[in-house]
Each structure stands twice: as structure tokens, then as C-alpha cells.
Amino acid sequence: MKNIVTIGGGTGSFTLLTGLKKYPVNISAVVSMADDGGSTGVLRDELGVLPPGDVRQCLVALSESSETLRELMNYRFEGGGLKGHSFGNLLLSALEKIKGNFAEGVEEAAKILDIKGEVIPVANKDVRLCVKLRNGEVLSGQSQMDHNEKVREIGIAEVFIKPRVSAYKKVLDRIKKADFIIIGPGDHYGSILPNLLVSGVGKSIKKSKAVVVYNCNLTNKKGQTDDFDLDCYVSEMEKFIGKGRIDFATYNIRRPNKRLLEKYEKREGKNSLVLLKKEKNNPGYRIIVADFLQNAKVVRKKGDAIFDTRSFIRHDSEKLARTLMKIIEPERY
Amino acid sequence: MKNIVTIGGGTGSFTLLTGLKKYPVNISAVVSMADDGGSTGVLRDELGVLPPGDVRQCLVALSESSETLRELMNYRFEGGGLKGHSFGNLLLSALEKIKGNFAEGVEEAAKILDIKGEVIPVANKDVRLCVKLRNGEVLSGQSQMDHNEKVREIGIAEVFIKPRVSAYKKVLDRIKKADFIIIGPGDHYGSILPNLLVSGVGKSIKKSKAVVVYNCNLTNKKGQTDDFDLDCYVSEMEKFIGKGRIDFATYNIRRPNKRLLEKYEKREGKNSLVLLKKEKNNPGYRIIVADFLQNAKVVRKKGDAIFDTRSFIRHDSEKLARTLMKIIEPERY
Numbered sequence: 001m002k003n004i005v006t007i008g009g010g011t012g013s014f015t016l017l018t019g020l021k022k023y024p025v026n027i028s029a030v031v032s033m034a035d036d037g038g039s040t041g042v043l044r045d046e047l048g049v050l051p052p053g054d055v056r057q058c059l060v061a062l063s064e065s066s067e068t069l070r071e072l073m074n075y076r077f078e079g080g081g082l083k084g085h086s087f088g089n090l091l092l093s094a095l096e097k098i099k100g101n102f103a104e105g106v107e108e109a110a111k112i113l114d115i116k117g118e119v120i121p122v123a124n125k126d127v128r129l130c131v132k133l134r135n136g137e138v139l140s141g142q143s144q145m146d147h148n149e150k151v152r153e154i155g156i157a158e159v160f161i162k163p164r165v166s167a168y169k170k171v172l173d174r175i176k177k178a179d180f181i182i183i184g185p186g187d188h189y190g191s192i193l194p195n196l197l198v199s200g201v202g203k204s205i206k207k208s209k210a211v212v213v214y215n216c217n218l219t220n221k222k223g224q225t226d227d228f229d230l231d232c233y234v235s236e237m238e239k240f241i242g243k244g245r246i247d248f249a250t251y252n253i254r255r256p257n258k259r260l261l262e263k264y265e266k267r268e269g270k271n272s273l274v275l276l277k278k279e280k281n282n283p284g285y286r287i288i289v290a291d292f293l294q295n296a297k298v299v300r301k302k303g304d305a306i307f308d309t310r311s312f313i314r315h316d317s318e319k320l321a322r323t324l325m326k327i328i329e330p331e332r333y
Numbered sequence: 334m335k336n337i338v339t340i341g342g343g344t345g346s347f348t349l350l351t352g353l354k355k356y357p358v359n360i361s362a363v364v365s366m367a368d369d370g371g372s373t374g375v376l377r378d379e380l381g382v383l384p385p386g387d388v389r390q391c392l393v394a395l396s397e398s399s400e401t402l403r404e405l406m407n408y409r410f411e412g413g414g415l416k417g418h419s420f421g422n423l424l425l426s427a428l429e430k431i432k433g434n435f436a437e438g439v440e441e442a443a444k445i446l447d448i449k450g451e452v453i454p455v456a457n458k459d460v461r462l463c464v465k466l467r468n469g470e471v472l473s474g475q476s477q478m479d480h481n482e483k484v485r486e487i488g489i490a491e492v493f494i495k496p497r498v499s500a501y502k503k504v505l506d507r508i509k510k511a512d513f514i515i516i517g518p519g520d521h522y523g524s525i526l527p528n529l530l531v532s533g534v535g536k537s538i539k540k541s542k543a544v545v546v547y548n549c550n551l552t553n554k555k556g557q558t559d560d561f562d563l564d565c566y567v568s569e570m571e572k573f574i575g576k577g578r579i580d581f582a583t584y585n586i587r588r589p590n591k592r593l594l595e596k597y598e599k600r601e602g603k604n605s606l607v608l609l610k611k612e613k614n615n616p617g618y619r620i621i622v623a624d625f626l627q628n629a630k631v632v633r634k635k636g637d638a639i640f641d642t643r644s645f646i647r648h649d650s651e652k653l654a655r656t657l658m659k660i661i662e663p664e665r666y
Binding site for chain 1: 375380399402404405408410412414415418420423428431441444445
């Protein structure tokens, strides 16, 4: 079986791992540690733990345990002092306290959840993401990106982590042994870069013999990746892992429905869909163009009215995994 | 294998089940639902769930999963809005919310913890324990017993539950099929009676063909069971399950060390150890007199000073189980 290292965090990794899990591959999911919003943020502040939210999502994606146990991990309490906390975050925080460090707590959680493969935090130390705006102002905390209107108005110049930390040793080991390294999908500044900013990650990818696949996001974010096309994203990655290091980039060709697209354009600006800019010749990496769009689930409700229940433009886990497996084992898939 | 139903709640049941688990018997642990103090009380008030604390202890006792998972169940958060909550209580509360009722949540937790046998709440509905003092005043809530000084000063006349609820159907089924019913050890008013006060429990024990064993507590509580001897406890039980219904009663003969006894006498009054009153002839039940006292753990610390780490007069789980197995399978043990 091929050794696959995925790099991301949050919903993007959840989607990718949910799909990949069904294939015979060895998965090591490397997860960013920048999240500091919501339940995760409260736990970091109140208990001094490392951020459990993104790890939780990856564990659930790879879990082969009962539906109830997976539902439990995402269950959010609704009242009192527990309000807003997801049960899985509490599990990870309690295990971190019991085992004495986050990475070992994650390993225990992986056993409880009977996961396929492994989930590894990119760093096993407390680190915060800082956002430098185009006017020079620095905001502290990943959650600022989604909740501080300045980001949308002024725009991000760069992000960095504080303090500078080194990668958790297992991460570097898995990258070294990887046959394929799959970066993304995931929030560019919020999930992907916080992995590459950790010392040792970019360099070890550069040095590794693995084939590197980049799953380009479907949409851009206002103030963050305005007007980015596929090549912009790839160039950003290669700043960390070396020019020409990306072998494949996947790009979604299917347009979302008009209503959904209008909703995005209203919020994220005119070029909210990532463009391909086909005119560019010889980009140095192979572009895999396919339909990766999550299918709109059509649910028949009372009175036979049809509702489109999807409200996000997202990757479809099965479509994404199927295409990736064609890259990973072309003779078989 | 013999079908054993245990009736209790809290630490007493934990001790009993920890010992019994090691023998080849079918265990159904019936647990009282009266607890409303500490983490359990907060969860009842804030989330409207049924009390998880006693069930949690029984699940841990019967769990055959890893030491870490058992430790996790008892882990208490130390900061912020989660302060004082045990992780296991949160697990049970979340599962109750997901499954829609407490008893099914307990079944799911039992699967996660890989328990031997089963843990069954005596009732699957919200019920509160009320304490009537000897001056006629009524206090609401089991936690009043340990935290309201009036109980110690005035004394309990009786306890009752509000509203009157019926036993969870599985409880009656297991009692019907039981070969042995083991009542106690456990807090008399706080854990044991709250089981027998639930409609149907006493009557079904009365009618069952099971042998009934009563594990008498080691100590009395001031304002609650002052000067109770073994026969007083048995008579109290038989008010619910019928005169002469108890077949065996276990009684501890070994005295605790002087220092520990003095501590208890200072708090609980002169006759803090339950007396036997041997003079009584023909009590209608067989008294099994033995050493059931939890061994004082002697730990060598720095400088070779020896400390007695036990600060409670409690049953020893192994001694108790060994004696009970001699009653359950005399030809084998």
C-alpha cells in the first residue's frame, strides 16, 4: 500500500480523508494547529490545551467506529457552562491532560475511535497564527480572519506563526517515507499555510521523493485570496516547498448552480470562483481538470417541493478521492 | 452462569462490581437516579439530563477497556466553564441527548467502554429525592443530605421520591430472571432506598425466585442511621421487599485502625461502626460474618516513612466478591 501524507486542517481535510479512507492506502493526516475560534478557542484559553477542533474532524473522517460514536464526536452542548463545546473537543482536551501532551492524547483518541491510518498534529506546542494586513497592522489569532471585518476591507499581506516552532518529529518522519503528499483542499491562510509555516515541513517536502499533489480550492476569499487563479495558489505553495516541487494540481471545472454562485459573489467578490487561466503554457505541473463539485443533495419534503440543501461550494469527497487514486495507482483505478 | 442483579449506586456499587466482574457471572447493575450534587447536579440543572454520576462509576467498574479510557471517564476538568465536570458525566449527557433518552445513552456508553454485563438506570425519568426531617421539614434533593447541616442536627424521618415513577422495564425483567439479587453496599438513604422507592422494584423482588443478599454498610451516618445495627438495616429493606425476604446478610467483623475510627466517631457519633447485636436469635436470615474491610495501602515514601493512604472505612472489592461467590456457587468457591 502506498504511504499518503495529507496536509491541511478542518473541513477540507475532512472531505479529503472521508473519500480516501475507502481505498487501500496508508494515510497519515497532518493537521494544522492554528485554530483558535469557537469551542476550540475557549478551550485553549480556559484550559491551556492545544486546538482540538481540526484534529477532531480528521479523526471522525478516518473513524471506522459506529455512527453514534462519530455523531457523538461532533455533538455540541446547548446549555450552561458547556454551551457550544463539541464533545470531541472535550475528549481531546481531557486526553491531552491525562497523557501530558497533545500528540499522545490524539493517539489515544485514535484508538478509541478505531481510525484507519493516523492523525498527527503538525506541531506539539502552543502556537498562534498572526495576520499582517496590507496596512502593516498585525492581528493575532486565526479567528480574526473570519471575524474581523478589517481583513475583508484591508486585505492580508502575509501570515506568520508566533512563536516559531518546529514540526512534531513524526510529521517529518512520515513526509520522508511518503509516496504521495497531498496538500489541501483547505482554507489557504487559515489551514494550509499554518502547516507550511512550521519549521521543517517545507524543507522536508522539498527533500522527499514523494509525488506532490495540490488540491486547489474551489473559491477565493475576499481580502485573502482575491482574484487568485490556480497558478497563484501553486506559486504560494512553492515558496515553501521549492519551485517546481508540485507534480499535480487538481482543478474543478464544474460550475455551481447560479443561486449558490450569486451568494458567494455577493460575499467574496466577483472572481469568487478560482480561475484556471488556461493561456499559461508549460506551468511545470500537470493540471488535472475534473468535476470535483459536491453534489447538491435534493430532498423531497412535504408537498413534494424540492429543496437544494447545500449552501456551500465544496469538494465532493468521492469525486476527489477517485481522481486522486487515479494519480496514486493509475494501473488500478 | 448465574444471573446476578445488583442494586445500589455510587461508590458502594463501584466496589461491589469491581470485585464481581472477575468471576464468571452475568451482571445487571441497577443504579439509583437520585444523585443531584456536584457535576451531576449542574448537568441536571443546565442541560435537563438524568443524573450520570452513579451510572458512570458502575460503567467504569465493569469496563474491560484500556486503563486510559477508564481514567478518562473519571477525569475532572479543572478550569473555566467546564470546571468540576467529570468527562464520563459529559459523555453520558451527550449520549442521552443524541439517543433521546438516558437508558439508551447508557447502552451506547456501555458499548464504547466494552463493559462486562450491563448497567441499567432504575428509572428512565427525571425524579428527585426528598428528605423529610424529624421536625416535619422537607428538603428537596439528595445533595441536601451531605451538605445541609440540618440533616445532622435534626435527623431524617423518611425519604421519598417526587414524582412517583415506575421502574424502567428492563429492571423488572432482570429481577424476574435473577438467580441472585445483591443489595448494597451503598449510602442507605442516598443510594439504596432511592432504588426501592421506585414503583415496582420492591414488589418484583418480593415475587422473584432469586436468593436475596444484603451487604450491610460498615458505618452509620449521623442524623441518618444513628445507632443502626445490622437488624435495623435489614428491617428497613424488608419494608420494601417483604418480611423474611432477605436470605443472607454480610457483616464486616474486622475493626478499622484506631486513627481512622476516631476520625469517623468524631464526625458520625459514637456508634459509627454498625453493630451486630449477636444476642438476637433466629433473625430469619443467615448472617455471613467476615473481614470485608478495605486493606490500608501501605506506601513507602521518601525516607522510608510509612503512610496509611486510606482515609475511608470501606468494603474491599476482592474480599466482598470472594465471599459473595461462596454464596452464589458454594460448590465451586
